[in-house]
Amino acid sequence: MIDKHIIEAENAARQTDLAADYDALGARLSRRGVDIEALTARAMGFGVAIPSWGTGTGGTRFARFPGAGEPRGIMDKMDDCGVIHQLTAATPSVSLHIPWDRTDPSLLLEKAEATGLGFDAMNSNTFQDQADQEYSYKYGSLSHTDAATRAQAVDHNLDCIEIGRAIGSKALTVWIGDGSNFPGQTSLSRQFDRYLDAMGQVYAGLPDDWRLFSEHKIYEPAFYSTVVQDWGTSLMIAQELGPKAQCLVDLGHHAPNVNIEMIVARLIRAGKLGGFHFNDSKYGDDDLDAGTIEPFRLFLVWNELVEHEDTPGLNLSHMIDQSHNVTDPMESLMISAVEIQRAYLQASLVDRTALEGYRDSNDALMAAATLRAAFRTDVDPILQMARLRKGAAIDPVAAFRASGWRAQVAAVRPASAGGGGGIV
Ligand SMILES: [Mn+2]
Numbered sequence: 001m002i003d004k005h006i007i008e009a010e011n012a013a014r015q016t017d018l019a020a021d022y023d024a025l026g027a028r029l030s031r032r033g034v035d036i037e038a039l040t041a042r043a044m045g046f047g048v049a050i051p052s053w054g055t056g057t058g059g060t061r062f063a064r065f066p067g068a069g070e071p072r073g074i075m076d077k078m079d080d081c082g083v084i085h086q087l088t089a090a091t092p093s094v095s096l097h098i099p100w101d102r103t104d105p106s107l108l109l110e111k112a113e114a115t116g117l118g119f120d121a122m123n124s125n126t127f128q129d130q131a132d133q134e135y136s137y138k139y140g141s142l143s144h145t146d147a148a149t150r151a152q153a154v155d156h157n158l159d160c161i162e163i164g165r166a167i168g169s170k171a172l173t174v175w176i177g178d179g180s181n182f183p184g185q186t187s188l189s190r191q192f193d194r195y196l197d198a199m200g201q202v203y204a205g206l207p208d209d210w211r212l213f214s215e216h217k218i219y220e221p222a223f224y225s226t227v228v229q230d231w232g233t234s235l236m237i238a239q240e241l242g243p244k245a246q247c248l249v250d251l252g253h254h255a256p257n258v259n260i261e262m263i264v265a266r267l268i269r270a271g272k273l274g275g276f277h278f279n280d281s282k283y284g285d286d287d288l289d290a291g292t293i294e295p296f297r298l299f300l301v302w303n304e305l306v307e308h309e310d311t312p313g314l315n316l317s318h319m320i321d322q323s324h325n326v327t328d329p330m331e332s333l334m335i336s337a338v339e340i341q342r343a344y345l346q347a348s349l350v351d352r353t354a355l356e357g358y359r360d361s362n363d364a365l366m367a368a369a370t371l372r373a374a375f376r377t378d379v380d381p382i383l384q385m386a387r388l389r390k391g392a393a394i395d396p397v398a399a400f401r402a403s404g405w406r407a408q409v410a411a412v413r414p415a416s417a418g419g420g421g422g423i424v
Helices: 004-012 015-031 036-045 074-088 105-115 147-167 188-204 231-241 260-269 295-307 329-348 352-360 364-375 380-389 396-403 405-412
Strands: 093-095 171-174 211-215 245-250 273-278 317-320
Touching (some): 004 396, 015 380, 036 329, 074 396, 074 405, 188 231, 211 273, 231 245, 317 329, 329 364, 329 380, 329 396, 352 364
Parallel strands (some): 245 273, 273 317
């Protein structure tokens, strides 16, 4: 972890300005009938999970260009996640990916204790072949035409549940690359039947207090059809499997211009929204940093999440799901966590009483203006104050750079290989 004196020194240099900015914003919000302290408390209570694999440099189908000090394994990844949380106070948990992060659960628990982290949903992997596996997933996994291959994929998911139980996780996320690359290659209906049958076996192995998340994706790695291609399919899966099955929505897993906030609203209405995977995109599943391309879309997603936050039974599991190809992954994750937290706070600022009034009276212009008023509010002083009060950094990236963390770990972590594609 980073020496706390470095964080304190960095904060000391910014604290006077922050106090003035916070007071000024507090006065402005007060005129709108908003208590800044209530918002700061919400910011302090916010958390989004970090995927363990996000701490390493990602890649495209073309190449991967690793940076210095790449994590060597899950212990290094958790160290990195611990520092991200230390500086942002907004990322209290890590989401593991099996088999990449497979290790002795007692070591994982020790590391979680040392880094102050908990464990979010487990992620299984049946979209690539491992050295020791008997059957290939080249033509699918949970929906494969061969029963033995499907059984192998089911067993892997059950194994992920067992590892998760040992470390206190409460959910399994199943994302599969199954689909087809050519029209006619597969029976769209029978392939889905096979998938449902296999997922039923995974569901049967789920502990009572666990949830099973299905995550849809319109295309890639299969480029003609995917088995779980859209939220309608994902909802069918969750409804057919049972009450512990829910849907995950990933911002990048849709066609351009799809109204994703409406999907969020529909899934909440169905009692089937399990959580959200945050990233941003310009064209497809770009996995860019949250809030960098379409911050207003991020805000509109949060607007639905906040509007419905008191829905009975709603228990959302939020994670960042990005690929960092040209930035320091830790810096991207810090900035992304802050941007997600920002959109959450902006959505919390929406005057919902006024909005409902405008909706009821069909005043479209003022309804839209009500959302814009919240979106345009600069909540930086609140985010900064929330971090300061939790012992984190007013400016996380500045503190990270001042700490020299990347150079320190680069001295002990050997350079990792670049080369071939690394998209996940
Ligand atoms: Mn995802």
